[in-house]
Amino acid sequence: MSPQIIFKCFSLILLLLSACVFAGEEPVIERVLTLKTATEQAVQDNPDLAQMQARAQAMAAIPSQMGTLPDPEISFNAMSLPVNTFNTKQEDMTQLGAGISLAIPFPGKLALREQAAAFEAEAATQSVTEVRWRLLSEVKSTWWLIFYLDRAIQIVDSNHALLQQFVQIARTKYEVGEGLQQDVLLAQLELSKLLDQQLMLKASRRNAAASLNALLDKPANEEVRLPDKVESQLPTIKRESLLYRQAETSRAVLESNRQGINAAQSRLELAKKDVLPDFNLGASYGARANTPAGDKRADLLSLNLSMNVPIFAAQKQAKAVDQRTSELMQEKYALQDQWNKVRSQISQGYNDYRRAKDQVVLFETGIVPQARQTVASMLAGYQVNKVDFLNLVRSQITLFEYETQYWKALTEANQSLAQLNAAVGEEEIYE
Template identity: 55%
Template sequence: MTFVHKLIVVSLATGLFCSSVPVSASSADQSSERIEGTELQTVPLSLSTAVEVALADNPSLATMRSRAEAMSAIPSQVGTLPDPKLSFNALNLPVDTFNVGQEGMTQMQVGFSQAFPFPGKLGLRENAADYEAQAAGSEVDETRLWLMRSTRSAWWQLLYLDKALDIVVKNQVLLREFVKIAQTKYTVGKGLQQDVLLAQLELSRLLDQQVRLTGVRRNEEARLNALLNWPTTKSLTLKYKLDAKLPLLQKEADLHRQAETTRPLLMAQRNYISAARSRVDLAKKDYYPDFNVGAVYGFRSGFNNGIERPDFASLLFSMSLPVYTGSKQDRAMDQRNSELLQQNYKLQDTRQQVREEISRAMADYNRASEQAALYKDGIIPQARQTVDSMLAGYQVNKVDFLNLVRSQITLYNYETQYWLSFSLAQQALAAIEAVVGTENIYTEDSL
């Protein structure tokens, strides 16, 4: 067999032995199922629709999902052996003729080698990457909760501003009626000109309030549009059917315990701790050597005493020598232990942060819900009775105009405060669901 024939045969055999690399991979088209924004933007926006659109189209959430998908592709990569190596070598060529058959020591070699990390290293690397991929998945859930909270908060704030503007418009109508009454009484000599001027002044104040609320509403509108990934210039109309009854919540301590198992932020941090622990174990493995094994086949040409020269075969084995442990492996152990300690401290800090968020949101909800109930059931009915009584008294000259206007403005303020408290209570509910990590925060009586 000639040298060329031998080289072809061994090269083909080596190629069959090596793991083949896929030449093509199916690239599935991952077009997101967007909710048709063009159609939705032409109809009133309900709370449930707003949340649905945000979860489907918000780019921040899509970014976190793509990151989690990328992280999930890492474990199998780091848990797989390094690629084997194929080598072609020309040994001991005579430089005078470069004739491969001139000297007996001349060889044309084909070699194959494979590196093997110390047993357990690949598994620990894969475990660490897998824990980090799980943490990335939990961070997607955390972003989802944040997005739902932000969308609900913006929607309820927008509702409050709509209600406040409705109240302003209604009070403008009433004050215009008061102006007519004051002008009529002034015309017939039973009223004062200052009453007319006072009514016009209060009407101007309401117009100023309308301008201010309209500007604030435009800001909230832009914020909600951004969360929905809609044009920020779009004008939104809300669709709602309100239940004035606010639900009862579980005890604060129960919500603290529940958050330990339902809050994605805590789940992610626990996975980061597991990943850091795997890296500590991996650093311990680095005190042990890695290995490399291989085989080389050497082709020779020419003849010795009329006999064709035999080929050579060689087996190779090598290992790393971790002899610089003081400046390398020991320092790596210190690093990994510090990183593990850091992640443990971060979990404690995150847990306290979650508990603080729950307590603050609970306090906000209790305050806002109690105020809303007080305004709805007590203060506003009394204020309306006062306005009716004042108006009747003014028409028969028993109440001065200033007190009538003040009573109406007071009622306006109370009605506005009710809707603000109701909106803040709903926003606090959205916050509690987000910081606990579940919608299961209510008592059975509220379901």
């Protein structure tokens, strides 16, 4: 076999081995985190929400325990056993016995205990819903903050490229004697300012990404990539009074407070019943051995009924009623305070959304297009020495600020929508 054929065969083997190795490797695809995906992952993986769900499940297991009678007690005993001989046949009263007893609360007490626990379990369930809405609001607000920072960084990069062109134009005009050196220095200074803004924006972006990763139960340093484009059309929301009415029935924290009132009312009724006695019912059976002469002794059966006597009712049960009455008033005041907070949250979100939406329209249809036209006009005038360089740079910086403010307003509008959803407790807040 010739050396050329051997070389070709060896090359073919290497090619096949390379194909086999790389065939098992999958290309690394950086996934885009949409807002919908972020909210779904948060609801599924967030540990704070998970621990609230576990707490609600634990609370749901309590009512049946509170409404069930105590476990009966079984006892074994030896009565009247002579210690000199320990002979069970010696004395007539000697007996070996077994007994059972059961504590029975006064009728109605168990039902009230179960009822109070059921209301508390429902309040815990409503707390899960409240935490879920708060989580969704935080995720959406953080996601939109990252989206805004991405747009701001893009605008800085774009303006950096434009200012570099301005520097080149100023330098060219200076070299041919038609410009000033201060124009070149001014443009370089603005470039340095943009670099400083870029550093700050990127640092803020990393912090926001770490916060979002924490909400999604991911490593804080994991890369977060958002889509480049989103729906910029802002919806029309319902009137403020309608949102109030909607939140009164749908906001979970209000329902949780109502269940707290119900639980406090049940505990008050239970405290009033504590002046009534609880009972203890028992029975025991005593087996006696035959006499030494062989005569049979009869076995003995004992029954007993006992009850507690609340002789310290003024210092104990009456004070418990006072305590439960105050706790009931506390829950009622807490509900009223929470309702005031809910209305305040709705009003703030409503006003913030309307303001941000109006700003979006103003920047999108008026300010930004006019600023772009101004920059284009200034650049054309500068190239023919009709506009000084300082005004040209100022117009470009102004355009940069307006474009950034547009994306900030759009972000704040969507963040306000997320806060309104959480404040009302529903997604359907639109007309």
